[in-house]
Amino acid sequence: NAGVTQTPKFRILKIGQSMTLQCTQDMNHNYMYWYRQDPGMGLKLIYYSVGAGITDKGEVPNGYNVSRSTTEDFPLRLELAAPSQTSVYFCASSAIQGADEKLFFGSGTQLSVL
Amino acid sequence: DQQVKQNSPSLSVQEGRISILNCDYTNSMFDYFLWYKKYPAEGPTFLISISSIKDKNEDGRFTVFLNKSAKHLSLHIVPSQPGDSAVYFCAASEPGGSQGNLIFGKGTKLSVKP
Numbered sequence: 390n391a392g393v394t395q396t397p398k399f400r401i402l403k404i405g406q407s408m409t410l411q412c413t414q415d416m417n418h419n420y421m422y423w424y425r426q427d428p429g430m431g432l433k434l435i436y437y438s439v440g441a442g443i444t445d446k447g448e449v450p451n452g453y454n455v456s457r458s459t460t461e462d463f464p465l466r467l468e469l470a471a472p473s474q475t476s477v478y479f480c481a482s483s484a485i486q487g488a489d490e491k492l493f494f495g496s497g498t499q500l501s502v503l
Numbered sequence: 504d505q506q507v508k509q510n511s512p513s514l515s516v517q518e519g520r521i522s523i524l525n526c527d528y529t530n531s532m533f534d535y536f537l538w539y540k541k542y543p544a545e546g547p548t549f550l551i552s553i554s555s556i557k558d559k560n561e562d563g564r565f566t567v568f569l570n571k572s573a574k575h576l577s578l579h580i581v582p583s584q585p586g587d588s589a590v591y592f593c594a595a596s597e598p599g600g601s602q603g604n605l606i607f608g609k610g611t612k613l614s615v616k617p
Contacts, residue, residue, distance in 0.1 A: 393546070431507070431592060431607030432547070447604070479546050492539075492605075494546030 395495035402470040402502045410465040412480030420483045421463040425476040470502045506530045509608035522580040524611050526593030533595040541590045583615045
């Protein structure tokens, strides 16, 4: 019953460092998403993928990159970390799109850039 | 410009009473609405949804009402239980849109007191 697994849970970066947030799901879902949630705000979509090898930008993609080489994994790469990227990051997946779609979320990665 | 607004950051209710969480939206193209529930240090979990062709959807203690003319939806929890204490996010999507492209509100923190 793993669902969507994110690692690490917490991370502190220095300005200019880079890192990869890992996300894997074991539900064989085609659709995967990365969101960020800033304090007191709703979730905003960073990138999404509709299947292996296919990715696209969401609302706030600047400063991030993604890849989707397998159905299970959807890592999010931060290059040249900036304080504005301090946030909680959630990965999610879904089996279908449209009506009756439900997103399954990971437990999040809390990132601080100092 | 927020398309989905949850104007009450917090709500406190006595156990056993009704909790009413409100959500307003500005985009008349939205046709599918969802509520997600989030506990601290966990990812959001799907709670209930409603299509724009309906004005009410029930699932146990949870009922969502949609008033399209007022661009308003509400989540009713009856009776409220301490375990319902969480942050509740309202979200919406456009026709043919993926739930991954949901527009989220900022959330309302519900506290149910024993």
